[in-house]
Amino acid sequence: MKNFNSLFLIISISLCASLTSINAQVITRVLSSDNQMSDFIPWLSDDHEIPLITLPAIDVQAVIKNDLLVERELPRIAINQDINTTTDDGFIVRKSNYLTWNIKLLSQAAKSLSIKFTDTYLPESAIMFFYNSTTKFLIGPIRPENFMNGTYKSDYMNGEYMNIIVFLPSTDDLDLLDIKVTSFDHGISEFNGMDETFDDDFGNSEPCNVNVACESGLRCEIESVCKIIGEFGDCTGALVNNDCCDLKPYVLTANHCLLNGPVGDFVFRFNYQSPSCNPDGETSPAQWTTYNGAEVVSSWDGNDFTLVKLNASLTSTHGLAGWDNSSYIGNNTSIVHHPSGDIKKITFDDDSAVIETDESLSFPPNLVAGRYFRIELSNGINGDLGITEPGSSGAPWFNDSNRIYAQQRGGQISTCSSTSNKWGGMFSTSWEGNGTPNTRLRDWLGASSNPSILDCMESPFVTGPDLLCTSPRTFTLVNNMPCVKNVNWTVQPSHLFNSPTSGSGNVVTLSSSNNAKGGATLRFFLKSDSCEDVIIEKEIWIGSPQIFTSYPDPKICIGEFEEMIIPESPGATSYHLQSLSFGLSVFTSAPVPNIPFTVVGTQLGFHNLLLTVTNECGSSTGIIYVEVVRCDDDHDGIKIRSSDSEKEVKGIELYPNPANNEINVVYNNLKSTVNSEIEILSLDGKVLLKNKLIGNLLKIDIDDLPQGIFLIKSKIEGKVFQKKFIKI
Secondary structure, three states: OOOEOOOOHHHHHHHHHOOOOOOOOEEEEEOOOOOOHHHHOOOOOOHHHOOEEEOOOOOHHHHHHHHHHOOOOOOOOEEEEEEEEEHHHOEEEEOOOOEEEEEEEEOOOOOEEEEEEOOOEOOOOOEEEEEEOOOOEEEEEEOHHHOEOOEEEOOOEEOOEEEEEEEEOOHHHHHHOEOEEEEEEEEOOOOOOOOOEOOOOOOOOOOOOEEHHHEOOOHHHHHHEEEEEEOOEEEEEEEEOOOOOOOOOEEEEOHHHHHHOOHHHOEEEEOOOOOOOOOOOEOOOEEEEEEEOEEEEEEEOOOOEEEEEEOOOOOOOOEEEOEEOOOOOOOOEEEEEOHHHOOOEEEEEOOOOEEOOOOOOOOOOOOOOOOEEEEEEEOOOOOOEOOOOOOOOOOEEEOOOOOEEEEEEEEOOOOOOOEEEEEEEEHHHHHHOOOOHHHOOHHHHOOOOOOOEEOOEEOOEEEOOOEEOOOOEEEEEEOOOOOOOEEEEEEEOHHHEOOOOEEEOOEEEEOEOOOOOEEEEEEEEEEOOOOOOEEEEEEEEEOOOOOOOOOOOOEEEEOOEEEEOOOOOOOOOEEEEEEOOOOEEEOOOOOOOOOOEEEEEOOOEEEEEEEEEEEOOEEEEEEEEEEEEOEEEOOOOOEEEOHHHHHHOOEEEEEOOOEOOEEEEEEEOOOOOOEEEEEEEOOOOOEEEEEEEEOOEEEEEOOOOOOEEEEEEEEEOOEEEEEEEEEO
């Protein structure tokens, strides 16, 4: 029998690793009592500011009654309804140099909720979150790359409402934001999270089912298994390897799982598991990664298999399960699955499977002799452990060589105290299927060499530093592919390096050119005959960081505690902020990019903030210009910031702005005779032109200036006046 330990440390490490920022993956979390939504969404607004949209009412009982009439095999988990919610329905919260778009959707009496976007556009730097403060569910961050052709289907979150917040780090991006929520799923089932203390059965499945963390011998295989969520029910699937080991995201499941609805709307949830073996133990808050949507590449009801390909490439570390299409059965079976939609469990049968020859069985229906294996599960008897339940459909059956030899079809009703038969579609039969590419596995999993067996593979990755200064550093491709590959590599752009920028092998040593600065990409190309190249990348920053202050400069209200953000500067590992003016106070010296911090302006006009960004190689500096203006409140309490109020006080005006060859500087509300020196500066503080002014008007020739944004600065009557202008 397998070795079941009290704690599976490696899975705990895997779960912790998924906390790292990988832009293209989406994480669903259930927060503990120690966490607040604002810990993860720093731009969060109060609920009373967010408009509530009540979604169309759902007649749940009528839908369930109809499901019974049509004898639906999979239990329904949700009811889908079309809606039309757009950007105009949301509420905008404006800050000094960023804003958020917010909305709250309510489906009354829903136990859970999922939404679908179509024809939606998020600006490049936008970040989206979904949350429910009552049930403590949080989904995100969701970024533009998570939308496939403008479409995104969310994971389910418990509760009858869902808040949506979109962070736009540039106020200029508002005109680009285009939101269209076109349908929602009114959940009639809850999706159990992982509280700090688990109860005995830890969710919906029978208490004799065992957490995968108790298994010490199937790490790669466990990482391959996911929960598949569709409108009409839950299933289980597994990422499977192919003979090119090219990381194509193929998921094997059962054909009858297609009853869940359009696979384009399926949610594939990975890492939905406990990091500890004992369900009574304390754990960290739950989190899992999701992929949205897929396409069917091969399917056959002859032995109940379906192979789908995820719409998105794999963006996290997963296992891709191995398989056996020979006649080998093995001496025992391990099933990794999501019984009743619960967290990932493992079931063990200590006997060899047999080929089912009895075609008179009422279940599975339409059984054809020789296409299914049968096992007999007797929890706690003769070495067996656990059972399978609805939701286990499609789960991989692993033989004693840890290779898939069948996928779960179903079986007799199970309890922890009963003995029941279970059937699985034979992988060897699915291999040739019904003789065509869309009804067999061979064309997708064995097109290159048609092997009989293939082992599980974990995603390759590159080790090495993220930052390269002057000393040579080593980078290594970690690769456990069971396929033979020739490995070549390149690093670009080449001018950043004085070492070779291409070569072969898994190990690379790089050194930078003198005074080099910039981002580089190291790519390993894994090649084999008759297969597409596999490309594994690592981003590296070379030299000191690049200062980045190109977001719109903040405009704040005089005398008010205001929030602003700084953008992320490529290559920076630390940030330091200092006010260069007594008229502007900053309440942090160590800001974090895209995280709000507080400023207060006490004097009208432009004020300078000095931003210093640093890494181990050096530092760079830049100036942020904060404009302090008078403000009026509108009826919603939102501050209206207007530089027109400066006309009430002494100051300067510029026209035309933008300007091409010449710009006029006008002094208003000042003495008719003025003696002042005027400077034109770049945004990093360098003086480009100087002029003397006597009187109230000066024409300045700017024909020699390049296109861009500049600052005019003058000092008169003891005060400094500044204005920005654009050269076109």
